[in-house]
Amino acid sequence: MRSPALHLPLEDDYARKLEGFHVPWKGDEVPAPRILLFNAELAGELGLPGELESSEGAQLLCGASVPAGARPVAMAYAGHQFGQFAPQLGDGRALLLGEIRDPAGKLRDLHLKGSGPTPFSRGGDGKAALGPVLREYLMGEAMHALGIPTTRALAAVLTGEPVYRESPQPGAVLARVAASHLRVGSLEFAAARGRVADLRRLADYAISRHDPDLADRPDRYLAFLEQVAERQAQLVARWMHVGFVHGVMNTDNVTISGETIDYGPCAFVDRYVPDTVFSSIDRDGRYAFDNQPAILVWNLARLAEALLPLIDEDSRRAVEQASEVIRAVPERYRHHWLAGMRQKLGLTTAEDEDAALIDDLLECMHRGEADYTLAFRHLSAVLRGENGPFLDLFTSPRQARNWLEGWQARLAREPQAAEARAATMDRVNPLYIPRNHLVEAALSAALEGDLAPFRRLLAVVRQPFTVQPEADAHASPPPDDFGPFVTYCGT
Secondary structure (H helix, E strand, O other): OEEOOOOOOOEOHHHHHOOOOEEEOOOOOOOOOEEEEEOHHHHHHHOOOHHHOOHHHHHHHOOOOEEOOOOOEEEOOOEEEOOEEEOOOOOOOEEEEEEEEOOOOOEEEEEEEOEOOOOOOOOOOOEEEHHHHHHHHHHHHHHHHOOOOEOEEEEEEEEEEEEEOOOEEEEEEEEEEEOOOOEHHHHHHHHHOOOHHHHHHHHHHHHHHHOHHHOOOOOHHHHHHHHHHHHHHHHHHHHHHHOEEOOOOOHHHOEOOOOEOOOOOOEEOOEOOOOOOOEOOOOOOOOOHHHHHHHHHHHHHHHHHHHHHHHOOOHHHHHHHHHHHHHOHHHHHHHHHHHHHHHHOOOOOOOOOHHHHHHHHHHHHHHOOOEHHHHHHOHHHHHOOOOHHHHOOOOOHHHHHHHHHHHHHHHHOOOOOHHHHHHHHHOOOOOOOOOHHHHHHHHHHHHOOOOHHHHHHHHHHOOOOOOOOOOHHHHOOOOHHHOOOOEOOOO
C-alpha cells in the first residue's frame, strides 16, 4: 500500500537509469511495525522530516507501505563468495527504497534490510531477526564515530512477527543509508553476461555517482578502477588501524564508494592475534584479520577483470593497463597503513625505520598477549609519565619495556611537548570499541526486552576517543571466562 500523508522526499535515480539491474518490488506487510531505534542525528544530516519517527514512519521504514512517488527495487548483482563465483545474487531480503538528496546535493541510498523475500531470495524467507539488525546498527555507528566510511542505520523497526532461525526470534527491519549500494559484484553481474553496453551503462552510472570528475575523460574506466582501488585501500587500512575484522569480504560486500557494508560476522579483536577469525563459516581463515590486505588486492583484481572490455578494445592492452593498477594496490595500502600507524604512535615525520618499529610493536603485542585497542591507547599515558597502564597489558613486560625505549628514542628526533603529542594520539587511538562480550550481552538483553544495555553501549561507542564517566567496564578486555568468540552471518 502507498502512504500519502507522510512526505518522504525520495528520488528513483537507480531504478530509472538502470533498467535490467533490478526488479521492481515492495516489502511485505507486517502486523505491528514499531520503530525501536531512530537515528535522529543522521535524519537531521539528511534533512528528513522529524515525523518519520512515528507509526506512519515505521510503516515506511519497514517496507510495508511505499512513499508517494517512490519506486522500490530489489537490486541485482553477482559476487565471488569465499572465492567461488555466483553469477546471480542480488537483494534477497532487501529493497532499495530510493535515494535522498542531502543538503549538500548528493544522493544517498535509503535501503531496507529484512523487508521480505524478493526474486533473488534463493529460498530464504527474506526476513531479518532483531539481533543481527541491532548488531549492524551498533557497528555502523561505532565505525562512523571512529572516522571509518560506513553505511549507517537510520532506524531499526520491529515488525511484530517472529522469524524462525534456531528458535523463534523477534522480526525486525534495518533502514540504512549509504552513498550507494553499488558493489564490485554489481559490475561482475553485467560482465558475466557479456553485455558490454549494459556494463558501460552501469560503470558510467557509478562514475556519475562517485567520480563525476572522471566522466569526460577518455580513460575514465581505468581511472575509475584506480579511484575505487584508492578508496578501498584507505578503507582496509583504517580497519587494520582499529583491529576490525569484517569477516566476509566477498565481492558482493565490497562497495564502489569505499564504505564498509554488511556487518554480518564482524567483530573487533581483543587480544592481538594476527590470524584472528570470528566467522563460524570461515574455516580456512580466508578473511582473517591479517589476511584482509591480501583479500583487498584479490577483490580489486575481480573488479579489474569486470572492467576489461571498457578499459581498452584491445584485450591485451586492457589487461596490461588493469594489471598495472592492481600491482600498485599493495603499495597504496601500505602507504595508508603506515601513515595511520605513525599517527597512532605519535609520529609526525616519516623515517625508513618506522615500519620496523611498528612491526616490532605488533610482534611484542602478539607475544605478550596484549589487548590491541588498549596497547595503542595507553601509549599516551607513557608520555604523561605512567608506564604501568601500557606494561601491565603484557604477560611478560620486558620486551615491551625494550620497545618503549626504541619508541622514545624515535620520538626524540622530532621534539614536541609530551602533553600535546599525547593529546593528539588520544584523538586517533580509541578507548572504546564494541567489545565482543559487551555486544553479546547487550543483544541478549535486547532480545529479552531490555534495551538499556544496548543504548548504553551505543552511547559509549559513539564517543570512542573521549574518557567517559562510569564507562570503565566498556574499556576493559573480556573476562577470562568469555572464551573463544564466534560470529554468524546475520539472517
